[in-house]
Each structure stands twice: as structure tokens, then as C-alpha cells.
Amino acid sequence: MAENNVCEKQVGIALFGLGRAGQIHIQNIISNYRTALKWIIEEDLDKANKYIKKYFLGDTRVVSSENMSQVLDDNSVDAVLVCTPTHTHEQIVRASLKAGKSVFCEKPIATTIESTQSCYDDAETYNKTLYCAFNRRFDPAVRNISKRARAGEIGQIQQIKMISRDAPKPPIEYLKISGGIFHDCGVHDIDVICWIVGETPESVYSQGHTFDKNIAALDDYDSISITMKFPSGVLASIFLSRLAAYGYDQRLEVFGSEGMLMSNNMSPKEVVFHGPVGAVDEPIHPSFAQRYDQSYKQELDHFIDVITGVVSTCEISRRDTVQASVIAEACEQSCRLGKPIAIAEGKMVLE
Numbered sequence: 001m002a003e004n005n006v007c008e009k010q011v012g013i014a015l016f017g018l019g020r021a022g023q024i025h026i027q028n029i030i031s032n033y034r035t036a037l038k039w040i041i042e043e044d045l046d047k048a049n050k051y052i053k054k055y056f057l058g059d060t061r062v063v064s065s066e067n068m069s070q071v072l073d074d075n076s077v078d079a080v081l082v083c084t085p086t087h088t089h090e091q092i093v094r095a096s097l098k099a100g101k102s103v104f105c106e107k108p109i110a111t112t113i114e115s116t117q118s119c120y121d122d123a124e125t126y127n128k129t130l131y132c133a134f135n136r137r138f139d140p141a142v143r144n145i146s147k148r149a150r151a152g153e154i155g156q157i158q159q160i161k162m163i164s165r166d167a168p169k170p171p172i173e174y175l176k177i178s179g180g181i182f183h184d185c186g187v188h189d190i191d192v193i194c195w196i197v198g199e200t201p202e203s204v205y206s207q208g209h210t211f212d213k214n215i216a217a218l219d220d221y222d223s224i225s226i227t228m229k230f231p232s233g234v235l236a237s238i239f240l241s242r243l244a245a246y247g248y249d250q251r252l253e254v255f256g257s258e259g260m261l262m263s264n265n266m267s268p269k270e271v272v273f274h275g276p277v278g279a280v281d282e283p284i285h286p287s288f289a290q291r292y293d294q295s296y297k298q299e300l301d302h303f304i305d306v307i308t309g310v311v312s313t314c315e316i317s318r319r320d321t322v323q324a325s326v327i328a329e330a331c332e333q334s335c336r337l338g339k340p341i342a343i344a345e346g347k348m349v350l351e
Contacts, residue, residue, distance in 0.1 A: 086179050109130070221335065
């Protein structure tokens with residue numbers, strides 16, 4: 001929804017959390033001329049104050065979460081970015097919306113579908129934007145493929161394949177609070193595929209294995225495959241791994257009746273050396289922060305566009321957010337139960 005209430009000044013932002021995502025967002029907030037970082041809410045105050053010194057943020061204040069009310073009472077704060085551990089999202093989101101702030105939240109919005117729906121209910125009640133950060137939609141390559149495929153350039157879409165292999169392996173401390181590989185990683189690929197197809201799958205089937213004993217101890221997987229079938233007949237496959245030894249492996253292929261669109265791995269330099277022994281590529285991006293650098297910047301711009309009235313609609317809707325979570329859960333249940341799971345009317349069908 002377009003609020004059109006902060007058009008002629010910088011958008012004041014409060015950033016909750018300086019973890020993996022927060023460390024990306026803080027740099028983008030600082031470098032965006034339309035935003036002003038008013039507050040950092042972080043339990044590790046020393047860590048936050050290092051950012052204050054590093055980026056000369058003399059006008060930015062630092063507090064821990066116990067002082068959240070002080071932040072939300074600040075009229076100079078127009079929007080909140082939530083980058084804290086998953087279990088804290090709902091409380092921060094709902095308090096921020098009630099305080100009249102727009103909210104940009106790393107996925108998931110909440111730990112259950114019911115709680116996520118309640119957060120969106122609050123957003124409607126208080127007439128504020130609630131954006132769930134499916135940043136890959138804003139990656140230039142992914143965006144280009146989606147636009148061209150949906151425009152019919154390759155005819156009837158028949159198959160989609162996505163490969164998402166992490167690098168480096170996330171620390172075990174993060175994996176403990178990540179929500180598991182289906183909701184932490186797979187949900188991004190699920191969202192992109194549904195966006196391209198424009199449908200919800202009618203059934204999913206997943207298989208997985210855990211090679212790392214430390215991840216196995218968390219009752220999670222480090223290698224999975226997902227197959228989704230859509231009402232139009234489109235078949236989609238997703239391959240996920242917690243570690244690719246050669247870098248952050250991200251590939252997308254959309255095959256249609258009249259052609260194919262493909263995005264391969266990218267390297268920071270995009271240079272290929274040719275010599276007597278053949279051709280040698282530069283190493284691909286080492287991690288998600290580098291590979292999706294542009295998508296993080298562009299999703300923040302989109303969020304600002306929405307809350308300042310530049311655009312009228314948030315590209316990540318309530319339905320999109322809930323749909324991705326339902327499908328990710330169906331995929332996990334399929335893997336654990338060893339059978340396909342049907343999806344009907346936005347819900348899993350468990351027999």
C-alpha cells in the first residue's frame with residue numbers, strides 16, 4: 001500500500017539486529033540518500049558502537065531491545081528493519097506497526113502461518129506497509145528472466161530448475177536458529193519459481209540427506225531436492241546444499257516451448273583467461289552478500305518507494321509471503337514423511 005506520508009524528507013529508519021542480514025542492510029541504509037539511520041537496536045552494544053565509529057554515525061543512537069519503546073516513540077522514525085533471530089520477529093513487527101511504523105522484515109514474518117496472518121492484519125488495521133524480504137526477486141538476472149518468461153518470450157513455460165548451494169557453510173550457531181534448510185534457504189527459490197509461473201503448486205515432493213553430523217544433530221538436512229508440479233503442467237526442480245566448495249552456487253533455468261532463459265554463476269570480475277592449457281574462469285562469488293549485493297540495495301529502494309508513494313503496490317504481497325511458507329512447510333513434511341504432499345486452497349493436504 002502507498003502511504004504517501006514521508007515524501008519530502010529522508011526516511012528515518014530503526015535497524016533491529018546486526019547479524020548476517022543486518023550487516024548488509026546497515027551499509028545500504030547509510031549509502032542510500034533517501035534514508036537516515038536513526039537507531040540501531042542490538043544486544044551487543046560494543047558491536048553496534050563499532051559501526052557508529054566506522055561510518056561516523058554521529059546522529060545514530062544505539063540501544064538494546066529492552067529499550068525498544070524509546071525507539072518506537074520517536075516520531076523521526078518512519079520505518080523499522082527487522083533483522084533479528086526468527087523467534088523475535090513477530091513481537092517487533094506487531095509493536096512497530098502499532099506504533100505507526102512501516103516494517104521491512106527478513107523472512108519469516110513469524111514462526112507460524114497464523115501469526116504471520118495476524119501481522120498482516122495489523123498492517124491493514126494501522127494502514128502501514130509490511131514487507132517480507134524476498135530479495136531475490138530484485139536480482140537483475142532473476143528479474144530479467146521472470147519478466148521475459150512471463151511475457152511469453154519462450155512460449156509455454158514447461159520446466160524450471162534452480163540450484164542454490166551455500167558458501168561458506170553457515171556457522172552452527174546460526175543454523176540452530178535458522179528454522180531449517182527448507183524455511184531458511186528453500187523458501188527463496190520457492191518464491192521465485194511461483195512468481196515466474198504465477199501459480200501455486202498442486203503437489204510437492206522432497207528428499208534429503210545430512211552429511212554433516214553437526215547438522216544432523218539439529219534434526220536438519222544439508223542436501224535436499226524438491227520437485228513441484230503446477231496446475232498448468234509446469235515442473236520445477238530445486239537443488240539445495242549447505243556447502244559448495246567452489247563458491248556460492250546460484251543458477252536458474254526456465255525452459256519453454258519456444259526457447260530457454262538461463263542465469264549462470266557470476267564472478268566478481270567476469271573475466272575468462274584463454275591460454276595454451278585452455279580457458280580458466282575467475283572464481284564465482286564467495287557468499288550470498290556478494291552475489292545478491294544489487295538485490296539487497298534494490299529491495300530497500302522498492303520498500304522506500306512504497307512507503308513514500310512513488311509506487312502504489314508492494315511487490316511482495318501478503319499472499320506471496322504466506323504461500324511461500326506453506327509450500328516450504330509442505331516440502332519439509334514431504335521429506336520427513338517420504339511421500340508427496342498435495343496443496344489445495346493455500347493449505348497442505350495431509351492424509
